[in-house]
Structures are given as C-alpha cells and as structure tokens.
Amino acid sequence: MSKSDHISMSVIRRLPRYYRFLSELYExxxxxxxxxxxAQIMNITASQVRQDLNCFGGFGHQGYGYSVSQLKDEIKNILGLxxxxxxxxxxxxxxGKAVAMHMNFEKLGFELIACFDSNEEKVGTKLNNISVKHENELExxxxxxxxxxxxxxxxxVCVENMLDKLYSLGIKNYWNFSHYDINARYSDAVVENVHLSDNLMTLCYRINNSNQTNI
Amino acid sequence: MSKSDHISMSVIRRLPRYYRFLSELYExxxxxxxxxxxAQIMNITASQVRQDLNCFGGFGHQGYGYSVSQLKDEIKNILGLxxxxxxxxxxxxxxGKAVAMHMNFEKLGFELIACFDSNEEKVGTKLNNISVKHENELExxxxxxxxxxxxxxxxxVCVENMLDKLYSLGIKNYWNFSHYDINARYSDAVVENVHLSDNLMTLCYRINNSNQTNI
Incomplete structure (x- = not known):
C-alpha cells in the first residue's frame, strides 16, 4: 500500500466512516x-469511494471489488487503532462522565487510565472503574x-491553566470539548475539537433554511 | 445583505466560529x-475572512474594517438563533444527560421542552428542570x-424504531449522536451528526502521524 503520509487530511477524516461500514459488513x-x-450503503458516490480508496492502492480489483476484511484491516492500521x-x-x-461511560476507547485506539477533577466531591467516585483523582495529583x-x-x-475558562500544566508535562495531544483554541497557544499541539454548540447552531441554520439547503 | 440562500454550506459551517469570536469581541x-x-485571532487567513464575510455584503469598509456588533447580529440572524x-x-x-445539562440551548436557537426515556427508573427524574417522561408518552x-x-x-440499535415514530409524527430535524444514518432512511430529514468515535479515531491517526501531518 502507499504510505499514509501521502493521504490528505480530508481523506483521513472520512476513513473512520469507511472503517465503521466495513466493520459492519465484516460482522x-x-x-x-x-x-x-x-457507495450506495454509505450514501456517497462510487467515484468518491474509488478516489478515496485508491489512496491505499491495490485493494480494488476490476470485476471483484474490495476485500472487506483486507480493506477494514488496512484502514485500521492506517488509523493506528x-x-x-x-x-x-x-x-x-x-x-466528562458521558465521555468516560459512553466511549469504547479500546476499539478506538485508546486506553483511559485516569480521570482528574478539581472538585473534592468528585474525587474518589468511579467512572467506568476508574477512580477520579484530585487535580493536584496530576503532575x-x-x-x-x-x-x-x-x-x-x-x-x-479553566482550559488555559490546565493546558499549560499538561503541555509542560509533555502532553501534546488533546481531545478538546471546550471552545478554547489550543493551537493558538501551542501551534505544535495535535488537537481534535468537539464543538457541540457550533454543531447545534448549524442545525438551527439548516432548520431555518430547510427548504433551500442541499448538502 | 445578500440572501442567506446564496451562501454555501461550507461557509455556513464556519459561521458559528465567527459568531463565537465576534461575541467575545463584543463582550x-x-x-x-x-x-x-x-483572522489572526481566529488562526485563519485574512483572505479567508474577507471571502467568507463578503457573502453577507456591505459590512467591511476599506480603512475601517468590520463593525463587531453589526456583523455579530447579522450572523446571528443568518444562523436563525x-x-x-x-x-x-x-x-x-x-x-443525554450531558447534552441536557451542558448546553446553553436558548443561546443556540433552541428550547428543550421535554426528555424521554424507555427506562422506568429514569422516568420522573429531572434534567435541567425538565422531568424525564416515558417513551410511551411521546406520541x-x-x-x-x-x-x-x-x-x-x-x-x-434503538434509533430506527424511534426515528420511524418521530418522522411519522412530523419531526424531520435531528441532532444525532448515534451512528445510524438517518438520511439513508429519510433523505429529506435535516440531520446534524455528532460522531464522537470518528473524531477520536481521527485523533488516533493524527497522534500516530504527528510528525508528518499538517492541517
């Protein structure tokens, strides 16, 4: 296969979706x-599928199509799961509780090893079998x-202080649910943002314009 | 201003971010x-800003820039907040609890008027002053x-049945946290998806390739 560093981020951002659908087909x-x-299952065009998957090379065969298990495993490798x-x-x-309880981290490439909170009342409670520790134990x-x-x-409002501490401890990868712009402070940080309120504002716009908008 | 139906969805998806930054400047x-x-504050290029905001016309003035309050209000109107x-x-x-407790709905164009659950134990509990009702009260x-x-x-696995019920009751707008593809079933539904696990897989990829990737 071609090296993953040749694959554009826009393709990469679509890979989790391919991976989900291929995992289902495999099951x-x-x-x-x-x-x-x-393409039909995923509600996109066949040419988009071919274009995206061509980035990995060698999986599609004329008259055969894609091997589901091979392509699924390949995408899993590329994502580094x-x-x-x-x-x-x-x-x-x-x-935080919803994130800890809701996500199947091990299937997504992660292991949640600790939770921290500044609220004394939370300290010692358990989230998914992990005890919440006090923030002063973080370092x-x-x-x-x-x-x-x-x-x-x-x-x-709490992110900046916490970020400075984490960054100084060598942590440079963040899954960020706040609206704090981490990359504006640390340009080399790897950040994925979840902006729920932006998402909801977009829904508001689309409801408002639902007769005009085609996505 | 120009009519919002001339604005592309890619610009629309950036509007919430403009709105957030302009609200801060206004405060x-x-x-x-x-x-x-x-552009500097938002960590994007000035030409991107000008290009995006030109869609609304008439707010930027040579040598003056943009009126913060005017532009903020205009974007608020376009989003329909x-x-x-x-x-x-x-x-x-x-x-669901995190969504109900965490979001400032009224600032985002919505009012949360009821919560439903199929679990008898949840029925009658309160989320943000709203009592959880049983799903059989939904209709x-x-x-x-x-x-x-x-x-x-x-x-x-629960989405399909629920979706059929909601759609038959005339609800066609959804904020969807599951991986169920609502538009594959109802192509005219207006759907904003929050795919947390896709987001986390992308983070996994980026950590894996953090020396190679530039976004």
Whole structure:
C-alpha cells in the first residue's frame, strides 16, 4: 500500500466512516464489495469511494471489488487503532462522565487510565472503574505513567491553566470539548475539537433554511 | 445583505466560529475589527475572512474594517438563533444527560421542552428542570406540543424504531449522536451528526502521524 503520509487530511477524516461500514459488513460475513455497492450503503458516490480508496492502492480489483476484511484491516492500521494510546480525562462533570461511560476507547485506539477533577466531591467516585483523582495529583501521575493524550472536558475558562500544566508535562495531544483554541497557544499541539454548540447552531441554520439547503 | 440562500454550506459551517469570536469581541467592548486582526485571532487567513464575510455584503469598509456588533447580529440572524425551536431529547443516559445539562440551548436557537426515556427508573427524574417522561408518552406529547427537532442520544440499535415514530409524527430535524444514518432512511430529514468515535479515531491517526501531518 502507499504510505499514509501521502493521504490528505480530508481523506483521513472520512476513513473512520469507511472503517465503521466495513466493520459492519465484516460482522455480516460479507467477503467482498464493489465500490458501487459500498457507495450506495454509505450514501456517497462510487467515484468518491474509488478516489478515496485508491489512496491505499491495490485493494480494488476490476470485476471483484474490495476485500472487506483486507480493506477494514488496512484502514485500521492506517488509523493506528491498535496503538492503545494512554489517555487521561480532565473534568468529571456531566460531559466528562458521558465521555468516560459512553466511549469504547479500546476499539478506538485508546486506553483511559485516569480521570482528574478539581472538585473534592468528585474525587474518589468511579467512572467506568476508574477512580477520579484530585487535580493536584496530576503532575505526579504524569511523571509516573506514560500519558499520550488528554481529553479536556472542563469549562473554557479553566482550559488555559490546565493546558499549560499538561503541555509542560509533555502532553501534546488533546481531545478538546471546550471552545478554547489550543493551537493558538501551542501551534505544535495535535488537537481534535468537539464543538457541540457550533454543531447545534448549524442545525438551527439548516432548520431555518430547510427548504433551500442541499448538502 | 445578500440572501442567506446564496451562501454555501461550507461557509455556513464556519459561521458559528465567527459568531463565537465576534461575541467575545463584543463582550470586550470592541467596536470594530479589521479582517487581518480577526483572522489572526481566529488562526485563519485574512483572505479567508474577507471571502467568507463578503457573502453577507456591505459590512467591511476599506480603512475601517468590520463593525463587531453589526456583523455579530447579522450572523446571528443568518444562523436563525432567535428562532427558539422546540426540541425534545430522546435518551437520558450519560450522553443525554450531558447534552441536557451542558448546553446553553436558548443561546443556540433552541428550547428543550421535554426528555424521554424507555427506562422506568429514569422516568420522573429531572434534567435541567425538565422531568424525564416515558417513551410511551411521546406520541401524545408531540400531538399536544409543537416539536421542531429531536436530539437523539440513544444507542444505534434503538434509533430506527424511534426515528420511524418521530418522522411519522412530523419531526424531520435531528441532532444525532448515534451512528445510524438517518438520511439513508429519510433523505429529506435535516440531520446534524455528532460522531464522537470518528473524531477520536481521527485523533488516533493524527497522534500516530504527528510528525508528518499538517492541517
């Protein structure tokens, strides 16, 4: 296959969706699939599928289509889902709790190894079998354990201080649920943002314009 | 200003971010801002700002820049944030609870008017002052109240049945946290998806390739 560094980020951002659909086909014991059929299931065009999957080279065969298991495994490798990156969760409020309880981290390349909160009342409670620790234990914990990434589920006003601490401890990868712009402070940080309110504002626009808009 | 139906969806998806930054500038009592300065704050290029904001016409003036309050209000109007769309939440588990407690709906164009759950133990509990009702009250509720949109915080396997029910009750706008593809079933539904696991897989990829990737 071609090296993943030749694949554009726009293709990469579509890969999780391919991976989900291919995993389902695999569970349904489907061996192979044409680009036309895959496109139909995924509600995109066949040429988009072919263009995207050509980035990996060698999986589609004229008259055969794609091997489901081979393509699924390849995308899994490219995404690096076997990596078992060690993650800590900052903030065990409603949002942090939902993230800790809702996500199947090990299937997504991560292991959640600790949760931290500044609220004394939360300390000692459990989220998915992980005890919530006090934020003042963070530094010691990061010195004793490998931590690859932090999931930030704290209010925006708290992010800057926390970010400075985490960054100084060598953590440069963030899953960020706040509206704080991490890259404006640390341009080399790797950040994926979840902006729920932006998403909801877009829904508002689309409801408002639902007779005019085609996506 | 130009009519919002001339604005592409890619511009629309950037509007919430402009709106957030302009709201902050407004709170800081800043009257006007140049495209260069706005671009700098937002970590994008000035030409992107000018190109995006030109869609609304007439706000930028040579040598003056943009009026912060005017542009903020204009974007608010285009997004339709004054609409007060009536929303119901389906599923009051960890994710639904986080959504109900975490979001400032009224600032985002919505009012959350009811929550529903199939779990008897959840029924009668409160989320943000709204009592959780049993799912079997849904039909009656939707007949008695205007409901513009449903926020779906239920597991994927439960979505199809619920969706069929909601759609038959005339609800065609969805904020969807599951991986169920609503548009594949109802192509005219207006859907904004939050795919947390796709987001996390992308983070995994980027950590894996953090020395190679530039976004």
């Amino acid at each position: 349904q014991k489907i061996d192979r699939i044409s680009s036309t059929k895959l 076997n990596n078992d990156y060690k993650a800590i969760l900052i903030g065990s409020g409603n949002l 010691e914990f990061c010195r004793q354990n490998r931590v690859d990434t932090a999931f930030l589920c704290i209010p925006r | 800081q009592k800043i009257d006007r801002i140049s495209s260069t300065k706005l 004054n609409n007060d769309y009536k929303a119901i939440l389906i599923g009051s588990g960890n994710l 009656e509720f939707c007949r008695q109240n205007r409901v513009d949109t449903a926020f779906l915080c239920i597991p994927r």
